[in-house]
Amino acid sequence: MGAPVGAIARSLLGARLVSSIDGEQVEGVIVETEAYGGIEDPASHAATRSGRTRRNAVMFERAGLAYVYRIYGMHWCLNVVTGREGVAQAVLVRGIEPLSGEQVVRRRRRGRRPLSAGPGRVCQALGITGVLDGHDLGSPPLVLSPGWQVPDGLVEVSGRVGVRTAGDWPARFYVRGSPGVSRGGDAVRL
DNA sequence: ATACCGATGGACT
C-alpha cells in the first residue's frame, strides 16, 4: 500500500482551481474532498471486481490528470488523479468556494443555490464536462495549483457521501463552516 | 428543517 488515500485528499484542501473553459475565467478554492483508492477500496471505481475499464482508465494514469465521469446520467464529477502510473487512486472534488468569476458561476448555475457545494455543482460552476477526462491539470483550460494552507483546526473528517460499501471510511475532508461544503454529518475534527 | 422522488445514461451482474 502506498500513501494513505486520505493524506492527499487532506492536502488538496485550500488548493486553487483556475478554469478558463469556454473563454470564461473562474477561480475557486477547494474546500471539500473525498479520497478513493484502487483495488483495496471497495467504493472506488477501480475496485478489484472491475479493474481497468474505459470509464476509469484515467485513474490508472499518472498523478495530476483529471478523471471526469458522468453520474446518474446527468452530472459530471471531477477527480484529481493522485497515484503513480499503474496505481489507481483519485480524489473527488466535492466543493469549492469561488474566488473570482462569481458572475459566470451564477449564470452557469442559473441562479440556484448552493452555488458550488457538491461534486455536480462544482463541475457546473467551473464548466467542466467529460471532454476534460484525461486533461493535464497543469495546463489550461483547467489548472490546479497550491493555494491556501488550511490549518488542521479548520479541517473535519467524515465518512463518504452517497457511498454504500465502505462508505464509513474516514475519507472525506472539508473546511468547517465553508459555504462551499455540501453537508455536515458525523464529522470529527482532524 | 428533513424526506421522498424523478430525471437520465452508462457500467456492471
Added chain:
DNA sequence: GTCCATCGGTATA
C-alpha cells in the same frame, strides 16, 4: 435488469 461518488423540485413539519 440493477446500481449508482447527484441534484432540484415538491411535499410534509
